[in-house]
Amino acid sequence: QVQLVESGGSVVKPGGSLRLSCAASGLTFSDYNMSWLRQAPGKGLEWLAYISSGGSTIYYADSVKGRFSISRDNAKNSLFLQMNSLRAEDTAVYYCARRLKLGKRLYDGMDVWGHGTTVTVSS
Amino acid sequence: EIVLTQSPGTLSLSPGERATLSCRASQSVSSNYLAWYQQKPGQAPRLLIYGASSRATGIPDRFSGSGSGTDFTLTIDRLEPEDFAVYYCQHYGSSLITFGQGTRLEIK
Numbered sequence: 001q002v003q004l005v006e007s008g009g010s011v012v013k014p015g016g017s018l019r020l021s022c023a024a025s026g027l028t029f030s031d032y033n034m035s036w037l038r039q040a041p042g043k044g045l046e047w048l049a050y051i052s053s054g055g056s057t058i059y060y061a062d063s064v065k066g067r068f069s070i071s072r073d074n075a076k077n078s079l080f081l082q083m084n085s086l087r088a089e090d091t092a093v094y095y096c097a098r099r100l101k102l103g104k105r106l107y108d109g110m111d112v113w114g115h116g117t118t119v120t121v122s123s
Numbered sequence: 124e125i126v127l128t129q130s131p132g133t134l135s136l137s138p139g140e141r142a143t144l145s146c147r148a149s150q151s152v153s154s155n156y157l158a159w160y161q162q163k164p165g166q167a168p169r170l171l172i173y174g175a176s177s178r179a180t181g182i183p184d185r186f187s188g189s190g191s192g193t194d195f196t197l198t199i200d201r202l203e204p205e206d207f208a209v210y211y212c213q214h215y216g217s218s219l220i221t222f223g224q225g226t227r228l229e230i231k
Contacts, residue, residue, distance in 0.1 A: 035220065044211065044222060044223075044224050044225045045160075045162075045168060045211055045213075045222045045225075046222070047219070047220035047221070047222065050219075050220065059218045059219055061219060095167055095168075100170065100173055100179075107156075107158075107173045107174055107177075108156040108157060108158045108173055108174065108213065108214065108215040109158035109160075109170040109172075109173035109174075109179060109213075110158075110168075110170060110213075111170045111173075111179055111180070113167035113168060113169075114167065115167055116167060
């Protein structure tokens with residue numbers, strides 16, 4: 001079945017870096033636009049970054065622009081999030097998610113999500 | 124940037140009742156780009172509705188979405204015990220994605 005599995009979360013000191021991965025299976029990964037999102041403890045959902053299927057279009061939320069970088073390796077069915085200059089407020093569960101695509105048409109929803117990986121930024 | 128405001132913050136209802144959740148946008152949005160999610164504790168969000176009114180695969184027909192412009196509604200008929208959760212609306216803009224702050228649906 002279609003599955004996204006995040007990895008790479010850990011405890012890191014403020015100012016540190018971390019690289020998250022999202023492994024896709026059961027889908028033609030190169031067909032889909034992808035996003036990274038997060039959820040701080042007890043808080044709502046926050047979108048972070050978006051990358052088109054071929055990687056040519058990338059968007060970031062203002063909160064992470066200049067610190068985080070999204071990328072993908074379609075040959076390895078993988079999505080990445082490089083996180084630099086981490087702050088305490090970056091502590092959260094991080095999710096990767098697939099943008100809904102029906103036929104060739106893109107819709108607004110994200111229909112497949114990973115289970116999340118936890119990042120804790122603390123000294 | 125379009126801001127989505129959900130109301131109420133918390134909704135207390137009993138199983139079998141109807142839930143009506145609101146999502147108001149700060150500017151008019153294309154109804155093709157408004158989605159709703161359900162999230163239970165410790166789980167990833169689940170897509171319920173896309174395009175303001177289309178149910179995602181496997182979503183029961185007691186869930187329905189409506190609205191256009193700046194006002195959108197998620198309605199859940201005949202609440203089941205498993206429907207008590209947090210619900211988010213979400214919009215794809217021209218270069219960013221925004222979420223509402225969520226509505227907690229709790230058992231009365």
